Amino acid sequence: MKSIQKPIVIVGAGFAGMTFALNLRKLNPSLPILVVDSEYNFIFKPLMYEVLSKEIRSWEATPKFANIFSNAGITFLRNCLTKINFKENILEFSDDLKLSYQYLALCTGSIPNSFLIKGVDENCYFFNDFQDLNKLKSFFNKSQKATFHKKLFIVGGGPSGIELACKIKDLFKDQFDINVIEKSNEILNKNKIFNREQAENALDKRKINVLLNSTVKEVSETKISITSDVGITSFDKDIVIWTAGVKPNLSYLETDEITKKFGRILVNKNLQIENYKNCFAIGDISVIEGMEDLPITAQVAMQEGNHLANNLQLLIHGKDPLPFEFKDNGEMISLGIGEASISGLGVTFSGKLAFEARRLIYASKLPDITESLKSASSWIFQKKSILKQFFKKDNPN
Template sequence: MLQEPLPTNSCLIVGGGFGGLTAALSLAEQQPRRPVVLIEPRQQFLFQPHLYELLSEELQAWEVAPAYRDLLSNRGISWIQDRVVSINSSAQTVSTAAGHKFHWEQLLVASGSGPNDFGIPGVKDNALGFQNLDDVHQLKRLIRELRRQRLNNASLVIVGAGPTGVELACKLADLLEGRARLHLIEQGATILPNSPAFNRERAAAALERRDVTVHLETAVTAVTPTSIELNSGNPLAHHGLIWTAGSRPNLPDISPAPAMARGRLAIDAQLRLVDQPSVFAIGDVSCCESEPWPSTAQVAMQQGVAVARSIQQQQLDEHPTAFRFEDRGEMLSLGIGDATLTGMGITLAGPLAFGIRRATYLTRLPGLSLGLRAAGAWLLGR
């Protein structure tokens, strides 16, 4: 294990997703400037809300997955392309997969989440996900194959009718143009259980128009390469299965073992671990039981800005202020050129909502210059 010294008074960030990257950029803007180190194994930041448009080629890869070297260039942030495997908060060190050990003055854990198969047999080996660029490429190949084969009984199954499952079902239906029957399976009693009623109604109508078969109150018990077992006892054949039913935090080993809440790091309203206040945590790895914030990109980004302020306050021996989430509404893609949005006093659906959604997300890309570049490309038709 190689001991690697970091600059004095450094802030170390584990994970460069929405929360971690926003925090790093916010810290880099503070005065006086302080060393910021980001440890992130991927080469590219992934703007997941636009994976659907990458799948349909309505957006280009550089708009959805910009390189970290471009986002962090000339911002005074040191990027280490590695993965943190363990954290020792007593010694104030982190160890990485490449065998390095770094000492930190202040630490932010923002390592995000991954798919959760809930231990259901066959999911890991037989299901696709929809969380990264590899998933998009695999789905594109599957779509091309189904369109080429023109099978009479082809079917695709999506498990999980939250935002990812619903948005993906609408987009796949448009891309497949009737070449495969789409099934959307949801264990609960409704699609989009946490969404506003307007968005839920518009999504249900969009699924019905596209002839997507929705199976509510249906649980998956096992998955094989060609079929899916359900609690109803009636297996469902498939030519492809996409799993969007849940996620779990990507946590390195932490010692001493921290307090947990709902399977995540328990944090206080100031975004600090409840039993290790020298460590901050945001995004999908954290849970504040007094304030159950949703696991969304807008929460993580707002936490990124807030935690940068709290870190600065802590450095100045001031008490960090509590995080206050500002709900800016929900926007859902409902197929090619279609969307629905609710929030900030607005309810809107259709092509105009799609344009507003796209423009809004592009301007929220971490790193304003990239967002403006992407918005300009859209306005000029690329």
Template sequence: MTPHTSSADAVVIVGGGFGGLFSSLAVHRQLPDCPVVLIEPRKQFLFQPLLYELLSNELQEWEVAPRYSQLVSNKGICWLRDRVIGIDRLTHTLQTLSGDRIPWGQLVIATGSKPNDFGIPGVREHGSGFCNLSDVRYLRQLVQGFHRRRHPNAALAIVGAGSTGVELSCKLADLLEGKARIHLIEMGDSILPNSSAFNRERANAALERKDVIIHLNTSVTRVEANRVVLREDDAIAHQGLVWTAGNQPDFPCLQPPPSIIRGRLAVDGDLRLQGSTDIFAIGDTAITIDHPVPATAQVAMQQGEAVGEAIATLRIGEKPPMFQFNDRGEMLSLGIGDATLTGLGITMAGPLAFQLRRAAYLTRMPALSVGVRSAAAWLINR
């Protein structure tokens, strides 16, 4: 952890996900003499779009989860391994779990989201998510257990057929090799409701090819240790359940209370908190009514870059520009060595799409040295 140095002139970033890390790097690049403090309790940054390849051992942990000490070293950024529990907008200070009170000149809130169980009984007790390294380790153990036990009616349930649920279903089907059936349960009438028609069609074909059983228009009423109960008391037996049905914003308490819309911090088009001149909120924690954008890593990365420019503009007394999202398309993993992608004039699926997807993510890694080492490892192991 970088030694803690903060001042009333510092730019403080709360949260070290895509939005927070890219913000800290962008601010340092735009204002190299300005103190920058990144507050994040985890010791490793997580490149979540590549968690599927970590699960299947197509990538190694150092490629997907580099340490913050590595990412911000020699960049003049102070990484404080702590959690923010309160923000005082009037005094320009924040409170951390360890008891520190930290002043700030500009503040960026980028604390992301957490799984949303929608109050459904049993989800927390009997279900796993797929958003961190612990989830990856749990699923690896689950797959190994299915291979050892060889139960004739073994089944794994995945709730939520958005991108996470679909990508995870495809990857797990390849890893299980028929040792357990996968049930993909979706409340809506189609998988990947926000995806392009091409990606949705390719994903449907992949799921069918891998014998994943899809349950559409199906609501979960409760989760038990060995079964998931659906509407009208129908149930599916399982030996493991993964909940990917949705997320909810996760941010510390702010005083005075800010404007909240659909559970997210309301921001103006320049990413500043409504009613504030020096607080920015980005990523899954924020919502802009006039210019809505999806809650994706791609958006958070671009917002992080935009915050660096916006703060630099503020510091010379000018008004920050409006944020403009540049949609670079969608890439989905559809199993080991397979993917589909659309965007920037490209529509492609199969092994080549898988290689292009990985190469594209390498270029977005927040530290070039990590990306270069990962690319070298990929070329050596091909």
């Protein structure tokens, strides 16, 4: 076994970083592990839609990092990484703190990508963290006192945009005319066919307008301009919510410092950064050589975190790491208040039962970390009749 004299530092405590840290601690309780994140709280992003619709409370989906890691015997530091000296194994932070590491895992996640489109950063709302959520809730609270049929545009027909559209329609009924703008020729173009069909039905039932083959040219204070097959069209708008894509949060990396692909850190199949085999990158910021088509999802991030914990344990004991293999466990999408669609492992079903199962599955996939996350899912365990239906059905479609 190799001697560990400096800490294993994990920068970023989203799904990838948190899963890695907690699984590594279970595998090797004596390791010095330090987790650094710029926020105080973990953000359970898949449940942000339920916080918006008040199906769960906000604190239930935002447990404090200090509680998560102290309960596991892991040191947590709130700070912002500004620079990495890979050759000297030194990290520099915003308050001039410098830290040495023996192994480094970068898991800093993603931020919204405005694609340099004029007016997006200034005139759009986003839905990437709880600060964005609170701004959106504030807008809706003010809008409830105003007239009906306000013009609302959601840019991006992926899961986030579709889930938001359905939740907002169920929450506010006819207060908003909702339009989803999607650049491709169909919504959810990277998702399972069954979920796409259910989403199309959900949008149609709610009379949500979808503008396909359309891209945003500009967003001003009062208008949104869209380019499509018919040319450029300008629409009046009251609010635009931008869910059209994300980019890796890599502000601490210097240009050409390490190899990148698609703007993300390129790692080998062992999740190691080339030329720096004691450094790893997982989650949204990385792309695995030969596995470039992996989706940017919490499922992938958690599997990478778990695999990296096992690989680091092998390295510490002088053994060769193993290549990462992704197991597709399917996907779930919320389709309004109390409804969802699930497709995976040969099972497809939708509606209220899918919504209950989705919440249960999310709870079961999370590490056993705090009472606050347990409370977020505890209600589902009381619904015995629903759970019996779920587990008894061989094909609940």
